[in-house]
Amino acid sequence: MKKVKKVFGLVTAAALFAAVVGCGSSNNSDSSNSPSASGSAPASASASAPAEKLKKITIFQSKVEIADSLEAAAKKYTEETGNEVEVWGAAGDAYMTQLQAKLTSNQGPSLFSVGAGPEADKFKSYLADMSNEPYAANIAPNMELKEDGKTVGVPYGVEGFGMVYNKKLVDQANMKDADSFIKTLQDLKGKGVNPFSLSQEAYFLIGHIINAPFAAQPDPQAFIEKLNKGEVKMADTKEFQEWAKMMEAIKATSKNPMEVKYDTQMGDFGTGKTAIVNQGNWSYGMLKDFGDMSNDVGMAPFPLGGNDKLAVGVASYWVINSKADADEQKAASAFLNWLLTSETGKNTIVNEWKFIPAMTNIEAADLDPLSKDVFEATKSGQTVPWAFIYFPQGIIVNDLAPAAQEFFLKKDMTGAQFLQKLDAAWAKAAK
Amino acid sequence: MSKKKDKAWFALFTVPLLFVFTTVVIIPFIIGIVYSFVKWDGIPANPKVFVGFNNYVQLFQDDRFLASAWNTVEFTVIALIAVNLLGLILSLFVTSKLKVSNAARTMFFMPNLIGGLILGYIWQFIFTDALSYIGDKTGLHSIFFNWLLNPQAALMAMVIVFTWQMAGYTMIIYIAGIQGIPDEMMEAAKVDGANLWHRLTKIVFPLLMPSFTICLFLTLSGAFKIFDVNLSLTKGGPNNATEMFAMNIYNEIFGYSHYGLGQAKAIVFFLVVAAITLTQVIITKKREVQM
Numbered sequence: 017m018k019k020v021k022k023v024f025g026l027v028t029a030a031a032l033f034a035a036v037v038g039c040g041s042s043n044n045s046d047s048s049n050s051p052s053a054s055g056s057a058p059a060s061a062s063a064s065a066p067a068e069k070l071k072k073i074t075i076f077q078s079k080v081e082i083a084d085s086l087e088a089a090a091k092k093y094t095e096e097t098g099n100e101v102e103v104w105g106a107a108g109d110a111y112m113t114q115l116q117a118k119l120t121s122n123q124g125p126s127l128f129s130v131g132a133g134p135e136a137d138k139f140k141s142y143l144a145d146m147s148n149e150p151y152a153a154n155i156a157p158n159m160e161l162k163e164d165g166k167t168v169g170v171p172y173g174v175e176g177f178g179m180v181y182n183k184k185l186v187d188q189a190n191m192k193d194a195d196s197f198i199k200t201l202q203d204l205k206g207k208g209v210n211p212f213s214l215s216q217e218a219y220f221l222i223g224h225i226i227n228a229p230f231a232a233q234p235d236p237q238a239f240i241e242k243l244n245k246g247e248v249k250m251a252d253t254k255e256f257q258e259w260a261k262m263m264e265a266i267k268a269t270s271k272n273p274m275e276v277k278y279d280t281q282m283g284d285f286g287t288g289k290t291a292i293v294n295q296g297n298w299s300y301g302m303l304k305d306f307g308d309m310s311n312d313v314g315m316a317p318f319p320l321g322g323n324d325k326l327a328v329g330v331a332s333y334w335v336i337n338s339k340a341d342a343d344e345q346k347a348a349s350a351f352l353n354w355l356l357t358s359e360t361g362k363n364t365i366v367n368e369w370k371f372i373p374a375m376t377n378i379e380a381a382d383l384d385p386l387s388k389d390v391f392e393a394t395k396s397g398q399t400v401p402w403a404f405i406y407f408p409q410g411i412i413v414n415d416l417a418p419a420a421q422e423f424f425l426k427k428d429m430t431g432a433q434f435l436q437k438l439d440a441a442w443a444k445a446a447k
Numbered sequence: 448m449s450k451k452k453d454k455a456w457f458a459l460f461t462v463p464l465l466f467v468f469t470t471v472v473i474i475p476f477i478i479g480i481v482y483s484f485v486k487w488d489g490i491p492a493n494p495k496v497f498v499g500f501n502n503y504v505q506l507f508q509d510d511r512f513l514a515s516a517w518n519t520v521e522f523t524v525i526a527l528i529a530v531n532l533l534g535l536i537l538s539l540f541v542t543s544k545l546k547v548s549n550a551a552r553t554m555f556f557m558p559n560l561i562g563g564l565i566l567g568y569i570w571q572f573i574f575t576d577a578l579s580y581i582g583d584k585t586g587l588h589s590i591f592f593n594w595l596l597n598p599q600a601a602l603m604a605m606v607i608v609f610t611w612q613m614a615g616y617t618m619i620i621y622i623a624g625i626q627g628i629p630d631e632m633m634e635a636a637k638v639d640g641a642n643l644w645h646r647l648t649k650i651v652f653p654l655l656m657p658s659f660t661i662c663l664f665l666t667l668s669g670a671f672k673i674f675d676v677n678l679s680l681t682k683g684g685p686n687n688a689t690e691m692f693a694m695n696i697y698n699e700i701f702g703y704s705h706y707g708l709g710q711a712k713a714i715v716f717f718l719v720v721a722a723i724t725l726t727q728v729i730i731t732k733k734r735e736v737q738m
Contacts, residue, residue: 120491141492142492421686425597425686
């Protein structure tokens, strides 16, 4: 018995030792990797023979809509240059979670996407400096992603959202301020169509629509700062009170957004059952399936306080993983360069992804009606910023969406109570 | 000689297992305990600040966490009863001399072979679209409405899906127990004039106690740790009313990027699950009888 115990002890010790060695060796390889990554960076820059085959890269990005054509583009890239690219499946809502898990376990992609604001700040240590890359010079003014004065991200493209409306059912002239907006909703309800549709996804439920009262502040970013510190309350702010009134009207006249998903929302809009959806130019891709609506759809600004500007911004940026080894970073940069400068790449961005380019060297071509509205607003400067990118990270999904769910599910909840809920949610999230 | 050989065999089978167990359970667990004392956002480059027991203090002030704890308890109690009751009834049904019993057994067990995520999505369709469709057609809106939008009904929806998934599994365990009861004993009881109820309560249930121990343990820990069905069916909604323990931890870590606090919650979660399941096993073990 004693002997058995001894053997057991030995075995345990062996197992533990093996485990420690296992961990230790992986640590070693890590630490040997990173200095070489930083050390060999200048060396690799000098040795850039054009025919040289670059290291295989991996791409992970958040936009589900472009997932398929990105893979197709990657194939074309491989055909044209011989370099290999692997595109990881898009993850939709779970993108941030998966990205973080992959990055922290040192299995991060070479090229990935982040949003601006706190999201980019969070991943700051992973963003490679691309200030000196050729394509960085082509980014439209103020559209680059910057950290500490260095350009670290290239914009996907410009996007805008507002009220996408069916011209056969509504006239934009009838929605110029809050009162006329509310009246239009009631008229539409009287005609038997669903006047206004949000959908249950966090951003489509609250994230985009709550941008309006923030953007209406003289300095949205400063207002958000104050809100974080608890110096102001939404419930005491004029624009929010008006917004809450409009939300009440939406709740009273329209189908409960909790029962609507993005695809049913667009389906009902495409078939004329819904008059207005709070959506962006990205949604046109779904509308195409319901026949040619190009003459019937338009995008109108959310008329809070007589607002006549669309909300336009950059949702995502391409960034290079600075923790990948130098060769991989170089290969990722080469792919990005191909995407942003070659004919095939530009064609993919403009014609397949239907992005409104935010690069000076890419011409916008053949825009769909919604993108055209956004593009024209951008050119004429008739835009309001995306304030929600400066919100505390994750607040829309984690805190504001549950509050909005409560508002839409409780029949007797008023707009004022809703604002109080939002204030409470904000106070908790900003901690 | 043979003793030496024994030891070699012993080592051969235990060392790999011990190694795997140490590397994938013990070591991460210890690292997890360490993380629960720091404030960290999960990015390796960002600092980990040691905060002592602050995370543990904080989690007991977290209303959402306490609410999720209550949800979990509520869910577990109802699910425990539903799963075991249904499992037992099904097992009694398929062990009775019916022609369809083999087919029935397969069909009852089938849901358990489908992953929780897929189950959740299937039932999401049933609860949202199918139920409201029936409601529109029949006018019975008090029963047939979108269950996932009502906090209480959404919890019941989770119980239904979990029961549907687990009842077949517990049924198999109960069947094994029932088949272990000798026929002579049942026949003798019958001859002595014991009716069905007596036979069940005086013979079958006492002899089934080992199966009860296993089934209660499985459903108790399964219901407490439920995550996949939670994620795919309700995502914790509406308004966090169905957010369970595991999902709250997941949201704390990945939603809010509070690794330390989330890890502290996970440790508390582990202690709670361990305490409850151990108590249950001890209690039911005591009631097991020998034939």
